[in-house]
Amino acid sequence: MSITPGTPSLLDSADPEAARAVDEEVRRQHDTLEMIASENFASRAVREAAGSVFTNKYAEGYPGKRYYNGCEPSDKIERLAIERAKELFGCAHANVQAHSGSTANQAVFFAVLKPGETVLSLSLAHGGHLSHGHRVNMAGQYYRIVNYGLSKDSELIDYDEMARIAREEKPRLIITGGSAYPRLIDFAKFREVAEEVGAVFLTDMAHFSGLVAGKAIPSPVPHSHIVSSTTHKTLRGPRSGIILMDEEWAKPVDKALFPGIQGGPHMHIVAAKAVAFGEALRPSFAEYAKQVIRNAQVLGEALVEQGLRLVSGGTDTHLVLVDLTRYDVTGKDAANALEEAGITVNKNAIPFDTRKEWITSGIRIGTPALTSRGMKEDEMRTIAGWIAEVVKDPASGEVQRRIRSQVEEMTAQYPLRADEPA
Numbered sequence: 001m002s003i004t005p006g007t008p009s010l011l012d013s014a015d016p017e018a019a020r021a022v023d024e025e026v027r028r029q030h031d032t033l034e035m036i037a038s039e040n041f042a043s044r045a046v047r048e049a050a051g052s053v054f055t056n057k058y059a060e061g062y063p064g065k066r067y068y069n070g071c072e073p074s075d076k077i078e079r080l081a082i083e084r085a086k087e088l089f090g091c092a093h094a095n096v097q098a099h100s101g102s103t104a105n106q107a108v109f110f111a112v113l114k115p116g117e118t119v120l121s122l123s124l125a126h127g128g129h130l131s132h133g134h135r136v137n138m139a140g141q142y143y144r145i146v147n148y149g150l151s152k153d154s155e156l157i158d159y160d161e162m163a164r165i166a167r168e169e170k171p172r173l174i175i176t177g178g179s180a181y182p183r184l185i186d187f188a189k190f191r192e193v194a195e196e197v198g199a200v201f202l203t204d205m206a207h208f209s210g211l212v213a214g215k216a217i218p219s220p221v222p223h224s225h226i227v228s229s230t231t232h233k234t235l236r237g238p239r240s241g242i243i244l245m246d247e248e249w250a251k252p253v254d255k256a257l258f259p260g261i262q263g264g265p266h267m268h269i270v271a272a273k274a275v276a277f278g279e280a281l282r283p284s285f286a287e288y289a290k291q292v293i294r295n296a297q298v299l300g301e302a303l304v305e306q307g308l309r310l311v312s313g314g315t316d317t318h319l320v321l322v323d324l325t326r327y328d329v330t331g332k333d334a335a336n337a338l339e340e341a342g343i344t345v346n347k348n349a350i351p352f353d354t355r356k357e358w359i360t361s362g363i364r365i366g367t368p369a370l371t372s373r374g375m376k377e378d379e380m381r382t383i384a385g386w387i388a389e390v391v392k393d394p395a396s397g398e399v400q401r402r403i404r405s406q407v408e409e410m411t412a413q414y415p416l417r418a419d420e421p422a
């Protein structure tokens with residue numbers, strides 16, 4: 001399936017009904033501004049590997065130790081993914097079989113904890129992630145979860161509170177990383193506290209692993225016992241997960257993932273991960289990662305100039321979290337109004353939010369996907385102006401229609417991937 005709208009494909013004749021939905025998605029991705037901070041556009045090579053015949057293969061086990069026959073090509077591609085992940089992130093051991101970020105975390109929990117043991121993580125309401133033990137998540141019911149949060153004044157992680165809770169609660173596992181935290185994290189501080197209380201330290205870099213791979217921000221790898229990640233966010237690979245670790249955790253984590261919680265690895269996605277890690281090792285990816293951050297910072301500054309408030313005042317990463325409380329609009333209504341205007345973001349709780357989780361007082365805006373299209377600072381300033389206009393007048397269909405057509409003029413000039421022919 002091509003990512004260029006209107007290009008005929010095999011699916012058109014094989015299954016016109018399914019093809020129509022795919023075509024619609026191609027159009028949507030092409031004609032709108034994708035600013036969901038966790039999304040990106042994988043390369044053609046990554047998608048080709050993900051669509052390859054490896055989808056037909058069962059390869060339960062690990063390279064050289066499979067339960068099935070005929071695994072030589074599978075061993076080759078998985079070893080390639082592992083070696084590239086180790087080179088990219090500088091870790092002793094990499095497991096590349098996790099189906100997703102949540103599954104990667106589940107495997108770490110299963111490897112490190114007995115049921116009922118204590119986990120200390122960033123609360124979801126302050127930018128954490130469901131899989132770190134929210135009450136609706138399995139981890140929240142099988143383990144005892146305690147949370148640290150952000151300081152009310154700075155809206156940065158409250159390291160003193162985190163250390164105090166760690167000393168009181170003696171967690172077996174301490175987790176940092178989240179999905180709506182725009183600032184750098186002091187990994188060394190977390191490790192120090194983990195050592196003091198005898199905890200294992202996990203960094204979940206699902207959101208920012210691409211920035212780490214591109215050496216645009218400091219790496220958690222030297223400070224963490226275990227690092228989990230998705231591969232489809234800033235890392236720009238297929239929809240999947242990875243786990244990186246010190247040698248001492250290699251056996252327990254590998255066993256926890258398979259046979260602990262997963263069955264056969266998705267070898268087509270393992271292949272696509274190998275391709276994505278190869279891409280991330282190139283100098284052009286480092287350039288990309290730096291531009292993602294520059295774009296987020298310029299976008300944030302321009303939003304502030306328009307009168308909007310950013311949680312923590314700005315960003316060091318690929319996303320900004322906008323606090324809408326000074327305007328008469330909820331996160332939900334703002335995100336819906338922006339969608340009408342052709343700009344896709346998501347509603348997001350802000351720290352100390354007084355609204356419900358499905359309403360919220362904030363929106364989260366990210367630059368990874370638009371940066372893949374080749375957009376730079378000038379486009380970010382223009383887009384910030386559009387976002388501010390919609391948010392300040394969310395009921396105006398006229399504003400939304402006008403901006404929608406401006407968005408379409410802009411997106412027509414950019415393929416989904418600047419580095420690939422349209």
Ligand SMILES: *Cc1c(COP(=O)(O)O)cnc(C)c1O
Binds near residue numbers: 038101206230
């Ligand atoms: C996105 C995310 C995950 C979950 O990834 P899935 O692939 O959707 O399961 C886990 N942790 C964090 C911090 C995330 O942002």
